[in-house]
Amino acid sequence: MGAEQKPVPVATDEDRPYWEAVKEHKFVLHHCRTCGLYSSQPRIVCPKCHGEDFEWKAPSGRGKIHSYTIIYQTFTSGFEEDIPYIICHAAIDEEPTCYITANLLGVPEEDFDKLTIDLPVVIDFEDRPNGSTVPQWRLAK
C-alpha cells in the first residue's frame, strides 16, 4: 500500500475565485470595497462597516506569525512523511485581524527553536503530486 494522498481542496461557489487564483499561484482574498477590510473567508456582510460590496483582491502576500505549532505526530492522511512540520497562523500585513493558517515550509528542524511570533512570512504555493495547489507560508528573507 502506497503513501496516502494529502486532502484535495474542494472549492465551493463562494470560494471558487480563491482556489482558481491559487491554482495560478496568485493569492487573493475577499476584500470590502467600502472600507478595505480583507477577510480570510468570503463574507456576505462586512464585519467592520456592514457593507455588502466585495471583490477578490491580491494583498501583498506578506504577514507575520501570530502563532504556530510543530507537528510531531499526525493522524491526518498524507502528512506522515512530512513529520515534523509546522502549522503557522499568520496575520497578513494589510489587516492584523485577517489570519491565514497554512504550513510553514522551508524551516529545517534544527532551526525550529528560532521561530517566534511576529517573524515575517510570505505566501508561497505548493503544487502537490495529487494535482492540487495550496498556499503555504515561508519565512521572509
Ligand SMILES: [Zn+2]
Ligand atoms: Zn467593510
